[in-house]
Amino acid sequence: MSSLKIERDTVTETVKNAVTDHAVNKGGFVGSAAAAVAEAAHGQLPGTSGKHPISAVVGTALTGGRKNAGTKGYLAAYLQQLEDHPLRTKMLTAGTLAGSQELLASWLAKDRNKHGNYFTSRVPKMAAYGALVSAPLGHFLIWVLQKIFSGRTSLRAKILQILVSNLIIAPIQNTVYLVAMALIAGAKTFHQVKATVRVGFWRVMRVSWITSPICLAFAQKFLPENTWVPFFNLVSFIIGTYINTVTKKKRLAALRKKHFGDSRDSRAPGGSSVVGGPRPGGVGPEDYPPLGPNPPY
Incomplete structure (x- = not known):
């Protein structure tokens, strides 16, 4: 089981890196979006865990973009109200x-x-x-x-x-x-x-x-x-x-x-x-x- 988990994690990491490399090389809106998703998947986008990269990127866009990533924007406040x-x-x-x-x-x-x-x-x-x-x-x-x-x-x-x-x-x-x-x-x-x-x-x-x-x-x-x-x-x-x-x-x-x-x-x-x-x-x-x-x- 341990070796299987390591192999699966390795494949996942390889796919993430491939997406990142492709996004950087491609450029443009699609490339930028793919790069942001890949960054969120790595957990490198401030305020994100890497568990939900697409929703993290959408949430970041809705709350003011990368410069406000990790801060308490409208979406974060709404999700907090949903929880409370x-x-x-x-x-x-x-x-x-x-x-x-x-x-x-x-x-x-x-x-x-x-x-x-x-x-x-x-x-x-x-x-x-x-x-x-x-x-x-x-x-x-x-x-x-x-x-x-x-x-x-x-x-x-x-x-x-x-x-x-x-x-x-x-x-x-x-x-x-x-x-x-x-x-x-x-x-x-x-x-x-x-x-x-x-x-x-x-x-x-x-x-x-x-x-x-x-x-x-x-x-x-x-x-x-x-x-x-x-x-x-x-x-x-x-x-x-x-x-x-x-x-x-x-x-x-x-x-x-x-x-x-x-x-x-x-x-x-x-x-x-x-x-x-x-x-x-x-x-x-x-x-x-x-x-x-x-x-x-």
Whole structure:
């Protein structure tokens, strides 16, 4: 076992040195990035241990660059809050991201309320959902997942962890998400909530099954466990913003066609433009979950 460990460490060191030499010779942005990762992998970047070189380099870039490496920057302060107050920090993070996602998607899709504002009633509702529902649920489920696989680092264990995440945890999270979206959209009966879940479940699951294994494998390899939930929230923010924006645009196009007879003609009677303006009659994507078609309420 000893000789095997020495041989493995020698191979690892050789690879690191090769990456460093290649980066120095190549130069440019790619070369500089590779050199920084190699330096962090050696533990030579101030404030880093060498255990997570890529996240160390990203963290250094986010907190002011090499000149501030090892100092208490924004990312370091955030990670400290995650360690000291994990649930509270995750709730604030998820609430901010959920509200920002809705606001950003509305702006990108030019989706305004009847008063002409992008800050629709969905924004605070989504923020509340992120902080009070999504974050506590994600915190608990990820804690259970990490508890089950604590100390198990074999390839088989990592694959099992991904399977459990996708076949058990993801369906729970997505079902709760769709129920919350139905309620935010105005569902008032069990039938309406059930219709939303039935229509949207497999659409959401397909997205999860594509992105979740990649994200979880990345987290297993490069990120400390206490950063997993915020990382997943960030990925969900990017994907959710895209899907929400596309859905809003399609919904607005359908509304224009319904109210004015032609999706290509964006002018209301009297010549007032509705492209990027208030919704016709004050209704539209705000009444409708961002994933999946509108259920027959």
